[in-house]
Amino acid sequence: MTSLILALMSALIGVLLILFIPGENKKLRNSMVFLSVLLAMAFSWRVGLMIFAGKSIGLEIELGRFVWSLRPDPLGAVFGLIASTLWLFTAVYSFGFMGNKERQHTFYAFFLLALCVTLGVAFAGNLVTLYLFYEFLSFATYPLVIHERTPEAMRAGKKYILYSLSGAGLLLVAIVLTYHQAGNLAFGARPILEGLSGPGLNWLLLLFVLGFGVKAAVMPLHHWLPSAMVAPTPVSALLHAVAVVYSGAYGILRVVYSVFGRELAGELVFSKIFLYFIVFTILAGIIVAIRQDHLKRRLAYQTISHLSYILLGAFTLTPWGLAGAVFHMISYSTLKITLFFCAGIISELTGESSISRIKGIGQRLPATMVLFVIGTLGMIGILPLNTFWGKYYLMKGSVAGGMWPLALVLIISGILNGVCFIPFIIKAFSRERTQPAGKRGFREYALFIPPLFLTITAVIMGLWPGMVWPAVQAVVEWFF
Amino acid sequence: MPAVITANLPVFLIILPLIAAFILPTIARRQRLQENLLLVVGSLGLLGAGYLVYLVMHGGISSVYQMGGWPAPWGIELQVDNLASFFLLVVALIILPVFLYSRRNMAEEVGSREKVARFYVLILLLIGALAGMALTNDLFNVYVLVEVATISCVGLVSSRNHPLSAEAAFRYLILATFGSALILGGIGFIYIITGHLNMGFAAQELVQVWQYRPHVVWMALIFLLAGFGIKAALFPLHLWLPDAHSIAPTPASALLSGLAVKGYLICLFKFFYRVAVPFLLQELAIDKIMKWAGLLGIVLASLMAIRQDELKRRLAFSTVAQIGYLFLGASLMNTRGLSGTFFYLASHAVIKSALFLSAGMMISVTGKKKVSQLAGIGKKMPVTTAVFTIASLGLVGVPLFSGFVGKWYLLLGALDSGDFLSALVIIAGSVLCAAYLFPVVRLAYFEPAEIKEAQDPGIPQKLALVFLAVLVVLLGVMPGIVLELANRAALDLLTP
Numbered sequence: 001m002t003s004l005i006l007a008l009m010s011a012l013i014g015v016l017l018i019l020f021i022p023g024e025n026k027k028l029r030n031s032m033v034f035l036s037v038l039l040a041m042a043f044s045w046r047v048g049l050m051i052f053a054g055k056s057i058g059l060e061i062e063l064g065r066f067v068w069s070l071r072p073d074p075l076g077a078v079f080g081l082i083a084s085t086l087w088l089f090t091a092v093y094s095f096g097f098m099g100n101k102e103r104q105h106t107f108y109a110f111f112l113l114a115l116c117v118t119l120g121v122a123f124a125g126n127l128v129t130l131y132l133f134y135e136f137l138s139f140a141t142y143p144l145v146i147h148e149r150t151p152e153a154m155r156a157g158k159k160y161i162l163y164s165l166s167g168a169g170l171l172l173v174a175i176v177l178t179y180h181q182a183g184n185l186a187f188g189a190r191p192i193l194e195g196l197s198g199p200g201l202n203w204l205l206l207l208f209v210l211g212f213g214v215k216a217a218v219m220p221l222h223h224w225l226p227s228a229m230v231a232p233t234p235v236s237a238l239l240h241a242v243a244v245v246y247s248g249a250y251g252i253l254r255v256v257y258s259v260f261g262r263e264l265a266g267e268l269v270f271s272k273i274f275l276y277f278i279v280f281t282i283l284a285g286i287i288v289a290i291r292q293d294h295l296k297r298r299l300a301y302q303t304i305s306h307l308s309y310i311l312l313g314a315f316t317l318t319p320w321g322l323a324g325a326v327f328h329m330i331s332y333s334t335l336k337i338t339l340f341f342c343a344g345i346i347s348e349l350t351g352e353s354s355i356s357r358i359k360g361i362g363q364r365l366p367a368t369m370v371l372f373v374i375g376t377l378g379m380i381g382i383l384p385l386n387t388f389w390g391k392y393y394l395m396k397g398s399v400a401g402g403m404w405p406l407a408l409v410l411i412i413s414g415i416l417n418g419v420c421f422i423p424f425i426i427k428a429f430s431r432e433r434t435q436p437a438g439k440r441g442f443r444e445y446a447l448f449i450p451p452l453f454l455t456i457t458a459v460i461m462g463l464w465p466g467m468v469w470p471a472v473q474a475v476v477e478w479f480f
Numbered sequence: 481m482p483a484v485i486t487a488n489l490p491v492f493l494i495i496l497p498l499i500a501a502f503i504l505p506t507i508a509r510r511q512r513l514q515e516n517l518l519l520v521v522g523s524l525g526l527l528g529a530g531y532l533v534y535l536v537m538h539g540g541i542s543s544v545y546q547m548g549g550w551p552a553p554w555g556i557e558l559q560v561d562n563l564a565s566f567f568l569l570v571v572a573l574i575i576l577p578v579f580l581y582s583r584r585n586m587a588e589e590v591g592s593r594e595k596v597a598r599f600y601v602l603i604l605l606l607i608g609a610l611a612g613m614a615l616t617n618d619l620f621n622v623y624v625l626v627e628v629a630t631i632s633c634v635g636l637v638s639s640r641n642h643p644l645s646a647e648a649a650f651r652y653l654i655l656a657t658f659g660s661a662l663i664l665g666g667i668g669f670i671y672i673i674t675g676h677l678n679m680g681f682a683a684q685e686l687v688q689v690w691q692y693r694p695h696v697v698w699m700a701l702i703f704l705l706a707g708f709g710i711k712a713a714l715f716p717l718h719l720w721l722p723d724a725h726s727i728a729p730t731p732a733s734a735l736l737s738g739l740a741v742k743g744y745l746i747c748l749f750k751f752f753y754r755v756a757v758p759f760l761l762q763e764l765a766i767d768k769i770m771k772w773a774g775l776l777g778i779v780l781a782s783l784m785a786i787r788q789d790e791l792k793r794r795l796a797f798s799t800v801a802q803i804g805y806l807f808l809g810a811s812l813m814n815t816r817g818l819s820g821t822f823f824y825l826a827s828h829a830v831i832k833s834a835l836f837l838s839a840g841m842m843i844s845v846t847g848k849k850k851v852s853q854l855a856g857i858g859k860k861m862p863v864t865t866a867v868f869t870i871a872s873l874g875l876v877g878v879p880l881f882s883g884f885v886g887k888w889y890l891l892l893g894a895l896d897s898g899d900f901l902s903a904l905v906i907i908a909g910s911v912l913c914a915a916y917l918f919p920v921v922r923l924a925y926f927e928p929a930e931i932k933e934a935q936d937p938g939i940p941q942k943l944a945l946v947f948l949a950v951l952v953v954l955l956g957v958m959p960g961i962v963l964e965l966a967n968r969a970a971l972d973l974l975t976p
Contacts, residue, residue, distance in 0.1 A: 063957055063958050063960075063962055066888075128879065131879060132879040132880065143926065147770075149927075157922075159915070162915070163912075165876075169911050172887075172907060172910075173903050173907055176888065176891040176895060176903070179892070195829050389835075448518075
């Protein structure tokens, strides 16, 4: 229980400390940021390991008539672990990326606040607490989106906050409706709405899916995500490929398994209709990605496509499907963040961000491009990378649920992922413009080491998928 | 406490501001003394209201206070119940910070130091009238109190040293007088068919006779709805409000938007739920009118608020929208909806006062009235802007702030009535509210500074602002007593 509070508090205290550090003292500030993210990660790992070992930890506070509760179950613990671990890598990357840029204090303060809130989303023990953190996640990340303060960034920020608040509003209606029907909002071993039935539940599911679907960027609710790519690369990498969008996907997993329960969700017509939207998003997302010239926007549309993999796994309602969803959450995040990191390195060191103009980049930044290639192979889902296993379980789940066309969709999507980036890679390695790489300093190392580590992790995880299996198994056993 | 004090506490709370209002002109030249007197009145009022709440919740006071010891129907009664103590507490919680804020701060806004005393007298009269509205149980007393409140409100609007204040006040006066006439008509109709001015007796009679004269009862209720609707700025009868509330001196804007409109609402609720019964309202379709006026108000007034560039006008339109929530909640006719309405009323009173006071402070320090001119003020006036931000979060209804609790119960109430449309409009209102308040916050913190020199106000003003901001958070985190009182008040009104 102490670790649970400490995980959130260490990020929050980091925010307060940063505000008191004078602006010029960068070293002290960066080490504070690193320390608080490290502590938050350590404590969430402790929480996670205890949860996977089968212990139940948490705390509830009743204030007024609202119960605020932090009580992670295995699914929440997995999300918390992914977020806090990747936060550490992103922190190191940011030290390199932000270099001498402006407004770093604001950046790091909200960077840490977003970590605290994301852990809150992951560890929330009931729907109101989840809503609380989900809403605050929008506020904590808004200043990061508009960090550049250009008119374009302000427009993107406006779009982002408008989409998020509208989604949160629908979510609130859904939560109140759930409370009205069930009189209880706590996530437990049994689903909240168990024992209820009726066509009205379809509409409730629709409200929930619309509410969380905004952040999970399900088409047609995805428009904010490509616009939000004006944010600095560490933000795009962490928040808009992993933390924020995962909180939406996580929310939908919660709704399907903790609020409705898989039996009830299976009976609802809407959960079948929603599968069409998911399939559409998987395919359309990657097809639109192919047509993007801006590297980060291309990656963003790819994210939209891949997020729906997770939702697809959730809606197959089979143990293998859920395992695939959780596995994909873990493995996809390591490689997608690598791709974003590489894109950031390219744009920082060469000043180019559109795909058509970075011919010959492979000569100039060979190591970065190698990592990029590995990341791309991961998006396709090829052995020995960890994303293969996620996709494999997802296909297994689809077939087990009697929905074999879904497996086909996943294969087509894998091919399209190849189409999306392989031409770019070939172009990048073609000999057109060769310049020697500059000298390497702290900045270059800080930029390069996080993606390197993540790629190595991805390969190891792909070779020995058993190492994450206890976590995946714990989630599946919890819900089945 | 001696029994004499305890027993006479309700009437003391009405008389206290009135006596102070009479003393003030005699010390018109000594501003320090005046302001100390006001603080004493405010603190005594808060203590008294708090103690009254304690007594009411623990059954330590008789629920009927007979003025001069004469029993009804000959004498005049005060009803000392949950609703009354609830509203008195809200009034007391708002006026103390408003007095603090006014301290050594008014001369510029009202023109000269001599006029300050006049301004304070009007505020005290308004408070006396509001306390009376909370407690009264007599139809004609309602009319008298409404008139006292209206005249003081008009006076407050006109007291601003501004070329347009006379026009705004005059327009307000015309419409408010029309409203008073309607209210008097409504009261007259009820008196004609029931023969009573005491609310309790009138209610007993009305249940018996309404079916013989349904049209008269309908007219009476419609007159009351329209009359109080004008005064409480029910959409589309709000036309006077944006001018009046934005031109009034800042503390007066806070009182008018935060409290005065709610006093009229409390009176209306007394008529609708204590004199008439919910069943009667539904039978005569009054609840439909309230609901649709509320729904339209929430959406349209918010849309208008988005288009205002002048900060105080934006807040004034926001008041119209939020009043829509209160009418919508009251039209739901169930306990959770009504207790949500009462809680939302308290929450909005605190939030809107905080918004007006902090916005007024920004405007008076910088001299810039428009939202677009306030870029970068967050760094120059950190406390004021922080209070504005907290209040904005509260009004939007973010969890852990007071608006969330109110909206939660309003939503539950809407779903209890099976009214899905209202639930969606309640939420749409939140998003629209974010659309008109958050740009201010964004400009204040995230845009390059345009304002060169500005700083936070003095200690009394800061204290007042922080007090209100703390209340916004406290009501959201620990709604406890206020929510309980609101709940009991709703139960009282719905179970005759």
